[in-house]
Amino acid sequence: xxxxxxxxxxxxxxxxxxxxxxxxxxxxxxxxxxxxxxxxxxxxxxxxxxxxxxxxxxxxxxxxxxxxxxxxxxxxxxxxxxxxxxxxxxxxxxxxxxxxxxxxxxxxxxxxxxxxxxxxxxxxxxxxxxxxxxxxxxxxxxxxxxxxxxxxxxxxxxxxxxxxxxxxxxxxxxxxxxxxxxxxxxxxxxxxxxxxxxxxxxxxxxxxxxxxxxxxxxxxxxxxxxxxxxxxxxxxxxxxxxxxxxxxxxxxxxxxxxxxxxxxxxxxxxxxxxxxxxxxxxxxxxxxxxxxxxxxxxxxxxxxxxxxxxxxxxxxxxxxxxxxxxxxxxxxxxxxxxxxxxxxxxxxxxxxxxxxxxxxxxxxxxxxxxxxxxxxxxxxxxxxxxxxxxxxxxxxxxxxxxxxxxxxxxxxxxxxxxxxxxxxxxxxxxxxxxx
Ligand SMILES: NC(=O)N[C@@H](CC(=O)O)C(=O)O
Ligand SMILES: [Zn+2]
Numbered sequence: 456x457x458x459x460x461x462x463x464x465x466x467x468x469x470x471x472x473x474x475x476x477x478x479x480x481x482x483x484x485x486x487x488x489x490x491x492x493x494x495x496x497x498x499x500x501x502x503x504x505x506x507x508x509x510x511x512x513x514x515x516x517x518x519x520x521x522x523x524x525x526x527x528x529x530x531x532x533x534x535x536x537x538x539x540x541x542x543x544x545x546x547x548x549x550x551x552x553x554x555x556x557x558x559x560x561x562x563x564x565x566x567x568x569x570x571x572x573x574x575x576x577x578x579x580x581x582x583x584x585x586x587x588x589x590x591x592x593x594x595x596x597x598x599x600x601x602x603x604x605x606x607x608x609x610x611x612x613x614x615x616x617x618x619x620x621x622x623x624x625x626x627x628x629x630x631x632x633x634x635x636x637x638x639x640x641x642x643x644x645x646x647x648x649x650x651x652x653x654x655x656x657x658x659x660x661x662x663x664x665x666x667x668x669x670x671x672x673x674x675x676x677x678x679x680x681x682x683x684x685x686x687x688x689x690x691x692x693x694x695x696x697x698x699x700x701x702x703x704x705x706x707x708x709x710x711x712x713x714x715x716x717x718x719x720x721x722x723x724x725x726x727x728x729x730x731x732x733x734x735x736x737x738x739x740x741x742x743x744x745x746x747x748x749x750x751x752x753x754x755x756x757x758x759x760x761x762x763x764x765x766x767x768x769x770x771x772x773x774x775x776x777x778x779x780x781x782x783x784x785x786x787x788x789x790x791x792x793x794x795x796x797x798x799x800x801x802x803x804x805x806x807x808x809x810x811x812x813x814x815x816x817x818x819x820x821x822x823x824x825x826x827x828x829x830x831x832x833x834x835x836x837x838x839x840x841x842x843x844x845x846x847x848x849x850x851x852x853x854x855x856x857x858x859x860x861x862x863x864x865x866x867x868x869x870x871x872x873x874x875x876x877x878x879x880x881x882x883x884x885x886x887x888x889x890x
Contacts, residue, residue, distance in 0.1 A: 456480075456498065457479070457497055457498075458478075458497065458499070458500070458830075458873060459479070459493065459498070459499045459500070460477040460479070460499075460832070461500070461501055462474050462501055462502050462503040463475050463476065463477055463502040463505070464502070464506055465506075466806055467824055469801070474489070475487055475489060476488055476490075476491050477832070479830040480873075482873040482874075483827060483830055483873065484822070484824070484825065486826060487826060500834070500868060504838070505835060505837065506802070506834070506837045506864075507832060508540070508806050508832065508834075509806065509810040509821060509822045509831065509832065509833075510540070510541065510542025510543060510573075510822055510831030510832055510869065510870070511541040511786075511809045511833060512541065512543040512545075512809065512810050512813040512821060513541045513543070513544045513545065513786070513809075514632075514710060514756065514758045514813045515545065515686060515687065515710060515761075516536065516544045516547065516759060516760070516783060517547050517762045517763065518544075518546045518547075519532070519550070519763060521552070521562070521563065522552065523550070523551065525851075526763045526764050527763040527851050528570070529546075529570045529571050529575060530572070531849060531850055532544075532761065532763070532783070533570075533571040533572045533573050533575055534877070535761070535781070535783040535848065535849045536761070536783040536784075537572055537573050537849075537869045537871070537876045537877040538783070538849050538866055538869070538879070539759075539783045539784045539785060539788075539866060540787050540833030540835065540866045541573065541783060541833075542869060542871045544573065545576045545577075545578060545603075545817075546563075546577050546578065547578055547605065547608065548577070548579060548580045548585075548606075549606075549607060549608035550563065555580050555582075555583045556591075556592070557595050557599045560579055560596055560600070564599070564600060572871070572876045572877075573871045573876055574831070574871065576602050576819070578602070578603055579591060579593075579597075579603075579604050580604065580605065581604045581617075581620045581631065582620070585606045585608065585609050587612040587613045587616045590619060590620055593620075593623045593627050593629065594623075594627055597627050597629055601629070602629070602817055602818075603629055603630040603631075603684070603817055604620065604624055604630070604631055604632065605632035605633065606633075606634060607634040607686055609636065609638075610634055610635050610636035610637060610638065610668055611633070612637070612638055614671055614675065617631075617633075617672060618675050621672075621676060622679045622681070624679075624681045624682075625680050629682075630682040630684050631676075631682070632686060633668075633672055633683065633684065633686060635665050636664055636668060636733070636734075637663075637664050641664055642659075643658045644657075644659045644660030644661070644664075644735075645731060645735075646660065646723070646730075646731065646735045646736070646773055647660060647662075647736060648660055648661045649737075649738055650721070651720040652720070655723075655726050655773070657726065657773050657774070660735055662689070662690035662692050662741070663692065665688075665689060665690055665693055666696060669685055669688075669696055669697065670696045673697070673707060676705050677703070677705045682706045682708070683705070683707050684709060684816065684817075685709035685710070686709075686758075687710060687711065687712050687758070688710065688711050688715075688745065688748070688754060689711075689715050689735070689736075689745070690734070690737050690744075691741045691744035691745075694744045694748040694753055697748075697753055698748070698751070701752075701753060708755040708816050710754070710755065710756050710813070711748070711756075711758075712759060712760045712782065713757060713786050713790055714736065714856070715734075715736065715737070715741075715742065715745055716745055716746060716749075716793070716794070717789060717793050718742065718856070719738055720735065720736045720737060721738075722736065726773050727776075728769040728770060728771045728773065728775070728854065729769060729770075729854055730773075730856050731776050732762065732780050733778035733779065749804075755812050755816060756808045756812040756816065757790065757808045757813075758813065759782030760780075761782045761783040762780060762781065763779070763781050763850055763851060764777050764779055764852055765852065768854075779854070780855045781848070781852050781854055781855050784848055784850065785857060785860075786809070787809060787835070788835075788862040788866075789857065789862060791835075791837070791863055792863045796863060810822075811823065830870055830873035832870045833869050833870075834868040834869075835865065835867065836864070836866075836879075836880075837864050838863060839864070839880075840861055840863045841862060842860065842861055842862075843857050843858055843859060843860045843862060844858075845858045
């Protein structure tokens with residue numbers, strides 16, 4: 456089918472292109488230009504006053520299938536991501552069973568091929584059952600399609616285990632993606648250690664629980680030469696050690712989550728599970744260090760850590776709720792509203808952090824808006840504002856502190872391989888200067 460997106464505004468490397476047309480044919484971008492004969496297209500999308508971007512890429516989501524389908528499924532999680540403009544998402548392996556053998560990994564792949572509406576790439580774990588003991592067979596899982604290895608949800612507690620995993624991953628040319636958390640430094644903490652935790656009478660998690668394990672891993676990454684990627688960096692010390700490691704030539708990359716960029720612990724209004732996530736919201740200076748880290752290139756990309764849980768699980772206080780918040784459906788909109796509209800980030804930077812860099816880090820195929828690229832695209836009505844309404848979520852879950860927030864940038868369309876997988880409300884905004 457031939458589809459034309461006309462009057463598109465696109466940002467390519469800081470240049471804004473207005474009123475261009477994108478011709479999509481056979482799942483790919485066939486041509487980009489101005490004067491196509493509209494009569495020869497089966498479908499035409501008029502993107503007047505709207506922003507057309509490469510499909511967004513989220514390297515950190517939890518889809519919960521198999522094992523926890525009451526929280527989310529591959530179908531609902533991938534739909535939620537499509538609504539957010541994501542065309543590729545990378546799913547964490549803290550599932551039941553953990554896909555730590557080829558058989559179990561292939562079973563998840565089969566479920567993905569049956570029900571995902573966008574590209575879902577499944578991570579394989581670093582160790583069997585996510586425990587810091589036996590390594591998985593990386594070479595076999597790589598052959599089965601594993602694009603990277605992670606124990607997200609828990610840290611790899613033993614340095615020796617991490618070292619051996621990194622050595623193997625370097626050999627297999629795969630990244631080690633690390634949730635860093637030294638369990639001996641947790642002391643039953645449920646939120647960031649500081650005044651707010653004291654005020655709420657809750658046990659705190661010190662930043663060093665995260666940053667000390669990053670420091671350990673950076674030296675092991677140097678020793679092994681592996682590509683080491685750090686999940687959801689949350690503290691200023693973590694940013695500092697990663698910045699130093701990059702200067703020293705260590706092959707490290709990292710991601711930050713929207714909630715850590717938008718909030719600090721002092722913003723937590725009450726002792727409620729919708730504010731509980733791992734790592735926790737830290738101090739204002741940590742939040743500022745994360746923004747700085749993105750701007751100076753220490754932090755490579757933005758990832759949501761979409762972590763759905765049931766209402767009953769999350770509608771409790773900090774001591775009883777599990778960690779995690781959902782994020783797929785409004786991540787771009789949060790960043791656009793809080794940072795681009797205020798002139799802190801440019802749209803080109805955000806597209807880089809949410810579409811281009813995350814794909815490049817792991818060698819994933821991505822649309823770069825070149826002719827011949829897969830037609831993975833999102834169209835945002837950038838000036839249309841709406842309120843985050845959990846009742847409209849496509850995710851099964853609604854656990855997020857962003858409920859009720861006013862955001863700009865409704866997702867009008869998400870296209871995967873040239874096929875419309877999400878179509879939103881059709882409000883016309885006005886074409887502002889998107890940068
Ligand atoms: N981030 C969270 O708070 N929770 C995640 C695990 C994780 O990403 O660490 C989950 O699986 O629920
Ligand atoms: Zn994690």
